[in-house]
Each structure stands twice: as structure tokens, then as C-alpha cells.
Amino acid sequence: IPWNEVALETAREVEKEVMPLFGTSKAGETMGENVSGDVTKYVDKVAEDVVLSRLQPLGVNVVSEEIGFIDNGSDYTVIVDPIDGSYNFAAGIPIFAFSFAVFKGRKPIYGAIYEFATKTFYEALPGEGAYMDGKPVKVGKPERGKEALSFYTRGRCLGLIERVKRVRVLGAIAVELTYLAKGALDGVLDIRNYVRTTDIAAGVLIAREAGAIVTDERGKELELRLDATSKTNVIAVNDRYLLDMILEEL
Numbered sequence: 706i707p708w709n710e711v712a713l714e715t716a717r718e719v720e721k722e723v724m725p726l727f728g729t730s731k732a733g734e735t736m737g738e739n740v741s742g743d744v745t746k747y748v749d750k751v752a753e754d755v756v757l758s759r760l761q762p763l764g765v766n767v768v769s770e771e772i773g774f775i776d777n778g779s780d781y782t783v784i785v786d787p788i789d790g791s792y793n794f795a796a797g798i799p800i801f802a803f804s805f806a807v808f809k810g811r812k813p814i815y816g817a818i819y820e821f822a823t824k825t826f827y828e829a830l831p832g833e834g835a836y837m838d839g840k841p842v843k844v845g846k847p848e849r850g851k852e853a854l855s856f857y858t859r860g861r862c863l864g865l866i867e868r869v870k871r872v873r874v875l876g877a878i879a880v881e882l883t884y885l886a887k888g889a890l891d892g893v894l895d896i897r898n899y900v901r902t903t904d905i906a907a908g909v910l911i912a913r914e915a916g917a918i919v920t921d922e923r924g925k926e927l928e929l930r931l932d933a934t935s936k937t938n939v940i941a942v943n944d945r946y947l948l949d950m951i952l953e954e955l
């Protein structure tokens with residue numbers, strides 16, 4: 706299966722269906738509760754319907770943020786968030802993305818994120834690298850005292866704010882992980898025990914391939930669970946000293 710084509714074509718179709726709803730109250734209407742206990746907005750439903758009908762003919766397993774796990778008995782599992790950052794989308798904040806990761810058994814084989822506002826397509830080819838519109842990307846090298854972090858903590862670890870220069874919390878962790886991958890952020894952490902694999906799978910693959918260190922809250926390499934309901938903490942940084950600093954503050 707040509708995963709890059711499937712990912713890009715699906716993203717483009719989601720874009721076509723959802724963009725007319727950008728910044729509208731219709732987009733934010735509540736449709737019910739999803740499998741992880743979060744609300745499903747109208748835009749989530751529109752986007753997910755596109756994804757499911759695109760993937761259905763492939764016969765693969767799908768883990769999608771709203772509907773959960775669809776087991777088709779395949780070796781392949783696609784972990785997808787049709788739209789990450791749906792609050793931003795409905796509120797008219799242009800930071801949201803399509804997130805798509807493929808596993809064969811438990812092994813990651815492909816990851817992609819499409820950022821709608823900039824029409825940027827990020828990819829991870831495990832073992833080969835991370836790409837932005839086909840060109841290799843690498844994490845940046847932080848300068849001490851000049852770091853930029855995205856930081857979801859719900860009151861934990863606030864000492865960190867004083868130890869870095871910039872805090873940017875953008876509301877779409879898939880996008881933020883691509884910013885880490887391309888060197889625009891030095892770290893992304895969510896320690897609310899709240900993110901799901903659908904939020905971070907592709908972003909973690911892309912960030913890792915770009916050279917990031919991605920761990921749990923103990924500093925152990927983060928393992929992605931292939932379901933729609935487990936919640937986790939994640940720390941992703943471009944340098945070991947930042948990881949140590951974060952762990953010290955936790």
C-alpha cells in the first residue's frame with residue numbers, strides 16, 4: 706500500500722470537506738461523546754467520515770479518535786486523528802492538522818501530518834528520517850536560556866516556566882510535534898495524563914526521525930499503545946539537557 710499517497714489524498718479530501726466550516730459555530734456543535742470521553746464536535750464527525758470511507762476499501766485496522774478501534778483482522782493498523790485541534794478550528798484559530806500513523810503489527814512503518822493552514826505535509830519514514838514537503842528536517846539545537854517550549858501541565862511543573870525563554874501552547878499537539886521536528890520549538894510536553902495515541906502517534910514518529918528524544922514522565926522511551934482510549938504523558942525534546950531539566954522539575 707502506498708501510504709504516502711493514501712495519507713496525502715485523505716488529508717486533501719478532509720481539507721476540502723472541512724475548510725468551509727472553519728471558524729463557524731456549526732463546526733463546534735456537540736455531536737456526543739467519543740470513546741475516550743471527550744466531546745465529538747460536528748467538524749470531528751465530518752472529518753472522520755471522510756477518513757473512514759477512504760480507508761475502508763483497504764481492509765486495514767483503524768484506530769480513529771472519535772469512533773475508536775475498528776478491527777479488520779489486518780496486519781496493518783492506521784492510527785488517525787482526522788483533525789487535531791478541533792477547538793482551534795471551530796474558534797477560527799488556524800492551528801490544526803490531520804494526523805496519520807501506520808503500524809505493521811506493533812512496528813511503526815509510516816507517519817504523516819498535514820497542517821492545513823500552511824498546506825505543509827510532514828512525514829516520518831522510520832529508520833530513514835523525517836521530511837517536510839519531501840525535504841529532510843532535523844530538530845534544532847537549543848541555546849541555553851533561549852529555549853522555546855510547549856507545555857501542557859495543568860498546574861504541574863510550573864518551575865519550568867522560569868527556566869526557559871518562551872512558552873508556546875498552541876492547542877494542537879500534532880502540529881506542535883512537527884514544530885519540534887523542524888526546529889521551531891525545542892520541546893513539547895503534556896503531563897496531564899491526557900493525550901491519546903491518536904493525538905501523538907504520527908507526531909512522535911516524525912519528531913523521533915528528526916532527532917528528538919521522546920519519553921514518558923520518568924524519562925523512559927515512550928511506547929505508543931495502539932488503542933483509542935489509553936491516556937499518557939509525553940515529553941519530547943531536542944536535547945538531553947532539556948529532558949533532565951524537565952524531569953528535575955516534575
Ligand code: IPD
Nearest residue numbers: 788789790791792876877878904
Ligand atoms: C486536542 C489537541 C490538544 C490537546 C488536547 C487534545 P483534539 O486534540 O491534541 O493539543 O491539548 O488535549 O484533545 O481533541 O483537538 O483532536
Ligand code: CA
Nearest residue numbers: 786789790904
Ligand atoms: Ca487529537
Ligand code: CA
Nearest residue numbers: 770786788789
Ligand atoms: Ca481530533
